[in-house]
Amino acid sequence: MRDLLGQVLELLPDQAVALARIVDRTGAGPRETGAAMVVTADGRVLGSLSGGCVESAVLTTAHQVLIDGQACLERFAAADELAVGLPCGGEIEVFVERLDHTDLPRLRALHTALAAHHPVAYATTLESTPDRKLLHPGDSHPWRGLDQDAAALLTAGHNGLIGAQDCTPAAADRPRTFVQVFHTPARMILAGANDYTRALSAAATTLGYHVTVVDARETFTTPTRFPAAHEVVVDWPHRYLEAEQAAARIDARTVVCVLTHDPKFDVPLLSSALRLPQVGFIGALGSRRAHTDRTTRLQEAGFTNLEIARVRSPLGLDIAAHTPEETAISILAQILADRGAATAQPLTTLTGPIHRR
Known part of the structure; x- marks a missing residue:
């Protein structure tokens, strides 16, 4: 619904729309609860609920809801030859409701809260x-x-x-x-003003992360070089991270990645990250030799091997990545797998539901 809210606000002053959302899901399913589809009075369809499995049936319901104004709750189970359903075998409940100009104040308030x-x-x-x-x-x-x-x-x-x-x-x-x-977007803090940071900031924003690029070198650390980042900060990375922690802007969803190869930047930042009471992911780009050197320096700083093991380094999954853009995909894949406690193995080698609850 978040992605469609701006379009809905543009439509409602002139026409009513039908909003369909998944409100419950059992078993495997292509989308999570809250996934939305909007049907306009002139027949346009925005968004999707299932990638095509049930949209046609929901479209019929949406047209009726637009006509009579009565909301409708429908359940879709596993598909068979005679009924519309989900080929993945799960079940979803879809709630379809009519929205018009009288809903604008509430939806505008929601949009304002999300923007802030x-x-x-x-x-x-x-x-x-x-x-x-x-x-x-x-x-x-x-x-x-x-x-x-x-x-x-x-x-x-x-x-x-x-x-x-x-x-x-x-x-x-x-x-x-x-x-x-x-929720507020999860944060990703990237230390190091280089091409890998630029590629990773661009890819991470598409996943909804609020990305901050931080580096002490003013010449390289400019918004022009990192157009996808939400913030570009000229400061020592470890000092910035400690200030954000003091301001209560770091939580268990925060990702911290060191993308430099300079001990005076990366070791102080990793030390600060390892001392955080909660952080979602700590990663450091570089070779195995670079990681060995970092490990030695962190040990000298008083960290145990168990604490140092929290640092994902060398960073990324083995997908034969070479370019900054390919490396960004490798890193994000590892972050997603780590966040979901997933195996990062090919789905063809696994059994059970693809979409785990």
């Missing part, structure tokens, strides 16, 4: 006439008996269903509700 990188949740009751609410951290206003459950999902940082899950009398007071949580 503020965590926010968007709750929607799965009723024929949905009730909707934006929730921010610390918001204590009662709402349908669901505010505490929604706040818990916002704190946990993941989407979910709350409220009554059946047809008991409690459903009227606490209706089944989808809470979509929008």
Whole structure:
């Protein structure tokens, strides 16, 4: 939904749209909960839910929702010869609702929160006439008996269903509700103003990372050289990292990568990164000889072998990468595998679901 929000805001002053979102998923599936598709009154389709498996059926529902204004909840199971479904064997629930100009204030507030990188949740009751609410951290206003459950999902940082899950009398007071949580982007801090940093910053932004390039050399560290980076900072990398930690801008999702080959830059930064109470990934580009030298220097700085093992070096997966652009893919593949505790093995050699929960 995040990717479509700007287009929806442009459309709503002039026409209504149907918003379809995956609100629940069981087993394998091509998209996660919160994935969205928008159907306009003049027949355009924006976004997707499944890569083509169920879009045609949802499109028919969306047109009806646009006509009568009544939201609809549909479930799609494994496909067979007679029914639309998912060839991957999973099940999804899709909620289709009508949005018009009356929804603009709430959606504009959501867009503002996302632009400011503020965590926010968007709750929607799965009723024929949905009730909707934006929730921010610390918001204590009662709402349908669901505010505490929604706040818990916002704190946990993941989407979910709350409220009554059946047809008991409690459903009227606490209706089944989808809470979509929008986090601030995960950070990636890249030390070293060089071509590998430029390539990695460009690739990482496409995955949603907020990228900072930092180097103490003013001549090389310019926004012009790193157009994809969100921030380009002239400072000693270790000093910048320590200042960000002091300002509470480092968390368990933060990626720190050293892309230099200069001990006066990389060893101090790795030392600072290893002392962080929480960080998602620490990597260092370079040869095995360079890593051996770094290891010796880190040992001399008082770090144990177990602590030094947190540094992923040599950085990247073995995909025969040579150019900066190929190396960036190699590094990002390792970061994704590490983040998801995945094997980084070819899928053809593995068994079980491709998309793990």
